Amino acid sequence: MNVAAQDGKLSLEMLYHPTQKVKFETxxxxxxxxxxxxxxxxxxxxxxxxxxxxxxxxNWEKQALAVDGNIVQILRQAGIEExxxxxxxxxxxxxxxxxxxxxxxxxxxxxxxxxxxKSQARELTHxxxxxxxxxxxxxxxxxxAYLKGNDMYITDIATAKETRLTHDGSETNFxxxxxxxxxxxxxxxxKLRAFWWSPDSKRLAFLxxxxxxxxxxxxxxxxxxxxxxxRTRYPKAGxxxxxxxxxxxxxxxxxxxxxxxxxGKETLIVQVGWTPDGRLLASxxxxxxxxxxxxxxxxxxxxxxxxxxxxxxxxxxxxxxPTFLKDGGFVWESDRTGHRHVYRYDQQFRLKHAVTKxxxxxxxxxxxxxxxxxxxxxANERNPIGxxxxxxxxxxxxxxxxxxxxxxxxxxxxxxxxxxxDSWSSLKQTPKQALLSDSGKTLxxxxxxxxxxxxxxxQLAKVSQQQIKARDGFLLESLLYLPPxxxxxxxxxxxxxxxxxxxxxxxxxxxxxxxxxxxxxxQGYIVWVLDNRSASNKGVASAWPIHKKLGQLExxxxxxxLEWLRQQGWADMDRVALNGWSYGGYMTSYAMTHSKAWKLxxxxxxxxxxxxxxxxxxxxxxxLPSENKEGYDKGSVLKAAKDxxxxxxxxxxxxxxxxxxxxAIMLIDALIQNGKDYSLQLYPGQGHGPRGDWTVxxxxxxxxxxxxxxx
Numbered sequence: 001m002n003v004a005a006q007d008g009k010l011s012l013e014m015l016y017h018p019t020q021k022v023k024f025e026t027x028x029x030x031x032x033x034x035x036x037x038x039x040x041x042x043x044x045x046x047x048x049x050x051x052x053x054x055x056x057x058x059n060w061e062k063q064a065l066a067v068d069g070n071i072v073q074i075l076r077q078a079g080i081e082e083x084x085x086x087x088x089x090x091x092x093x094x095x096x097x098x099x100x101x102x103x104x105x106x107x108x109x110x111x112x113x114x115x116x117x118k119s120q121a122r123e124l125t126h127x128x129x130x131x132x133x134x135x136x137x138x139x140x141x142x143x144x145a146y147l148k149g150n151d152m153y154i155t156d157i158a159t160a161k162e163t164r165l166t167h168d169g170s171e172t173n174f175x176x177x178x179x180x181x182x183x184x185x186x187x188x189x190x191k192l193r194a195f196w197w198s199p200d201s202k203r204l205a206f207l208x209x210x211x212x213x214x215x216x217x218x219x220x221x222x223x224x225x226x227x228x229x230x231r232t233r234y235p236k237a238g239x240x241x242x243x244x245x246x247x248x249x250x251x252x253x254x255x256x257x258x259x260x261x262x263x264g265k266e267t268l269i270v271q272v273g274w275t276p277d278g279r280l281l282a283s284x285x286x287x288x289x290x291x292x293x294x295x296x297x298x299x300x301x302x303x304x305x306x307x308x309x310x311x312x313x314x315x316x317x318x319x320x321x322p323t324f325l326k327d328g329g330f331v332w333e334s335d336r337t338g339h340r341h342v343y344r345y346d347q348q349f350r351l352k353h354a355v356t357k358x359x360x361x362x363x364x365x366x367x368x369x370x371x372x373x374x375x376x377x378x379a380n381e382r383n384p385i386g387x388x389x390x391x392x393x394x395x396x397x398x399x400x401x402x403x404x405x406x407x408x409x410x411x412x413x414x415x416x417x418x419x420x421x422d423s424w425s426s427l428k429q430t431p432k433q434a435l436l437s438d439s440g441k442t443l444x445x446x447x448x449x450x451x452x453x454x455x456x457x458x459q460l461a462k463v464s465q466q467q468i469k470a471r472d473g474f475l476l477e478s479l480l481y482l483p484p485x486x487x488x489x490x491x492x493x494x495x496x497x498x499x500x501x502x503x504x505x506x507x508x509x510x511x512x513x514x515x516x517x518x519x520x521x522x523q524g525y526i527v528w529v530l531d532n533r534s535a536s537n538k539g540v541a542s543a544w545p546i547h548k549k550l551g552q553l554e555x556x557x558x559x560x561x562l563e564w565l566r567q568q569g570w571a572d573m574d575r576v577a578l579n580g581w582s583y584g585g586y587m588t589s590y591a592m593t594h595s596k597a598w599k600l601x602x603x604x605x606x607x608x609x610x611x612x613x614x615x616x617x618x619x620x621x622x623x624l625p626s627e628n629k630e631g632y633d634k635g636s637v638l639k640a641a642k643d644x645x646x647x648x649x650x651x652x653x654x655x656x657x658x659x660x661x662x663x664a665i666m667l668i669d670a671l672i673q674n675g676k677d678y679s680l681q682l683y684p685g686q687g688h689g690p691r692g693d694w695t696v697x698x699x700x701x702x703x704x705x706x707x708x709x710x711x
Contacts, residue, residue: 008459008484010519016700018693024513026449029423029433036099038415040435041065043096049073050093057419057435060444065098074114078121080107102157104135104144111135111146113157124155125162134177134193138201143251145176145195145204152176152195152206154251165204165253172233174209179242180232182209184658185616186270186318199278203250207269213240219655223684232657237611237618237632238625244269246282248301258282259302261295268616270318280304281321289620292316294332296349307349308332314547315620317503317540323368331355331368331375331394338541342375344394355396361539363387368394369417369438376417378409384538385465385477386426386509391438402440405429408510419443425511427465427479452513459484461521465507470560474533474542477507478561481517481527486570493575493711494565495520496528496598498535500554501583502543502621505531516700525707526571532557548628550610550621551590551635558587562597574599577711579703581605582659582688585651586637589667592648593640600711601648602703605659605688608637608667612660641670649679649706651699653686679706 013020031043032055040055042062049070053062071089080088084107092103092114101117111125111132124144125132132153135146145154150169155162166175176195178187187194195206214233221228235241246258246269260267262284270292271283280297282304291311295304310316312335322330328347333340340362342355356362360381366389368375373394378387382401386408392399403409407426414420418438425431433447461481468476483492497517499506506529517527532554534543546553565571577600580588585606592601607613610622610632625632633639652664664680671678681702683690690699 008457009522010458010515012519012700012704015515015519016697018697022454024452024454024515026430026452026511026513029431029447029449031094032412032421032433032446033097034412034414034421035097036415039098040414040421041098043093045090045093050089050096052096052098054098057443071114074119074121078112080121100141102137102141104137106132106135111144111155113144122160124157124160134195136193136195136197138197139199140201142201145197147175147177147192150174150177152204152249163251163253165249165251166255167253172210172212174207174211174242176204176206177209178207179209179211179214180234180657181241181614181616182207182244182268185614186268194272196272196274198248198274199276203248205246205248205272205274205280205282207272208245208247210243210245214242215239217657217660219657219660221655221685223654228685230655230657234657234660235615237613237615237622239615241266241268241287241615246272248280256301258297258304261293261304262286271321273321276324283319283321285316285318287615287619288623289315289616292319294319294322308334308345310334310336312336312540312544314544320365323365325368326370331365333362333365335540338544339539342377342392344396353396355392355394356399357396359539360384361537364411366411366413366420367417370394372417372438374398376413376420378411380538382406383509384475384536385505385507389420389422389440400440402436402438404440405432406509408508421446423447426509427463427511430511455513455515458515458518459522460515461518461527462486465509468530468561468564470533470557474557476533476557476561477505477531477536479507479527479529481521483521483524483526488570490570491572492524492526492570493577494528494571494573495525495577495579495707495711496530497579497584498530498532498558498587499580499582499584500532500535500558500587502534502546503537503540504535504583505537506535507531528561528565528571530558530561532561547621548623548631549634550631551587551594554587555591555594558591559595559597573597575711576600577602577707579604581651583607585659589637589648590635590640592646593637593643596645599646600707601646602651602706603648603664603667604651605653605656606637606650606663606667607659608663609639610635612663612666638666638670641667641676642674644671644674644676647677647679647706647710649681649703651681651683651690651702653683653688653690655685656688658688 014022035041040057042053044051052065072085075085103114105112109128109131114121130148132146143154152165152175169175178192178194195204211233214235216231217234219230247255249255266287268285273281280301284293293306294308296307297304322332324330332343344352363378366376374391383406389402407424409424412421423433431449435444464480534546566573576598578588578598579602581604585604588601589603589606610618652661
């Protein structure tokens with residue numbers, strides 16, 4: 001039964017209640033990929049059975065591949081317990097491609113190998129009392145490298161013989177494992193691997209972290225008995241960072257350490273890898289990230305030279321590694337103009353020319369099609385809140401847009417760059433998938449998922465996207481959700497959502513199945529989403545002005561947006577609520593203490609003073625506390641607690657290892673000392689983003705009650 005279509009109205013229960021919620025997801029796209037032989041492969045997974053088909057891109061005829069894809073059966077024969085068979089089969093099935101026969105998985109703390117050629121799964125390690133993680137096969141598929149605790153190991157696939165490579169891992173010494181701040185702010189949340197196989201599979205580059213001077217932050221797990229305490233070495237702004245070394249280790253455990261090219265200076269190693277011919281590469285930055293050096297190491301891998309040096313008037317982003325060309329030159333991405341563009345260098349590392357240029361940004365470089373002398377990339381040239389696919393000559397000429405429909409495109413090119421799979425959607429277009437030629441001609445429309453059945457009867461809000469001029473003329477991106485029965489003669493309360501953090505837009509031209517804003521619009525609220533310029537991701541130059549003064553300019557842009565809203569005539573500007581989580585929580589609490597424009601604030605997991613957040617993120621934007629006292633003071637919510645205007649609901653997970661609960665508790669203390677009221681929702685045992693059906697239901701219910709009762 002289509003619950004939603006009964007009267008077209010949504011309820012909070014339909015969106016969030018653990019047992020009553022309705023699924024509004026669009027159906028998944030056909031699973032398609034290119035294999036190493038450049039064939040188009042469709043993967044079908046059902047009940048653990050994986051079936052692969054080679055698809056003829058010209059007539060779409062499918063030929064089943066002779067791969068024994070019943071992973072469940074293989075896992076059953078290997079003695080893996082029943083309830084884990086389907087879970088593991090789903091994970092493994094998504095990875096399976098022709099030409100590759102070896103796949104790793106973990107079961108009962110041990111590392112296993114699925115061999116599709118032999119239709120068998122076998123255990124590679126035999127230490128159930130120790131967890132192996134971050135395992136990765138060597139390029140030749142003969143060895144697997146992994147971590148146990150803070151040491152590195154390899155196992156030979158043929159013999160399952162294990163070799164311990166490092167022996168000095170400890171609570172404060174990490175070999176091949178990223179520490180918290182490097183994981184969160186540099187290499188990517190959830191990624192802990194800090195080792196990289198050489199192309200010839202003979203050695204590994206790795207990072208070693210000395211954490212001994214990094215302060216420990218303790219999260220007291222009061223949600224359980226006995227208490228589940230979590231102690232993490234976490235450097236806050238100005239604290240000692242880990243000391244990091246770059247080494248190369250062979251399969252016997254012999255280590256060659258690279259020389260520190262910046263003796264006496266605090267640095268970060270933000271990229272590590274290898275050139276196609278096996279030379280070591282690394283990108284280094286200074287502690288506050290004003291510059292970046294791409295360094296190439298000599299044959300002995302000790303000394304290095306700077307291949308590219310980047311700097312900026314504010315901060316320098318971590319940049320992707322270069323794409324090397326057959327002539328020894330390379331293609332490099334840089335923000336040097338304030339926009340991300342592609343540059344071509346010769347074999348002597350000299351800049352030849354800019355390949356792309358303009359007041360727009362390259363988003364992804366898919367690769368270099370050397371046979372046809374061109375680069376394939378995506379960019380926001382046509383659509384500032386979406387992207388398109390382009391080709392351009394290596395000489396910077398003959399730029400061509402290859403996608404027609406406006407929106408956000410995700411693309412997978414084949415190996416010869418003769419055709420690509422394009423999955424895309426927009427604010428108004430549900431996901432579609434097609435196969436296109438290298439000139440952008442649609443060869444076949446594959447998927448058009450359409451509106452989910454459960455959504456078809458829902459009275460959706462009237463969604464519009466507009467650009468709004470800030471006081472200096474900068475065009476700010478925004479989204480409006482108007483009630484389905486909107487009457488411009490009436491006055492409506494406003495629910496405003498933001499994130500506001502650097503280069504992290506909320507206004508995106510892609511489909512969303514999240515109906516919360518539509519629910520609020522049905523209840524008679526105008527929903528308003530505005531990206532301040534530093535959040536808009538329209539070139540890092542638009543974010544640089546916030547350098548050393550977080551909060552101040554973001555608020556100015558948000559107030560300019562509200563002025564536009566006021567001028568429309570139908571928004572009740574005395575009844576505006578502001579909602580944000582993480583940086584959005586910071587911005588909401590900052591706005592509620594530095595202006596009187598908002599009546600209500602939903603303050604989720606907020607940074608309340610930049611002294612309390614991690615070093616790498618904070619110092620990139622604020623510099624060192626010792627060198628920017630004014631910026632830290634003016635950006636502080638704690639110091640402005642006496643100026644709180646309106647009502648706030650503070651929400652925080654008690655085990656948040658990212659934005660520590662300390663932030664909320666110190667804010668509460670400052671509010672109490674200044675005679676200010678607040679409301680509080682704590683989520684026991686929860687991290688930075690509360691999870692679990694009942695927790696999310698509790699959170700959304702509390703927000704809805706707070707909104708109804710106070711706006």
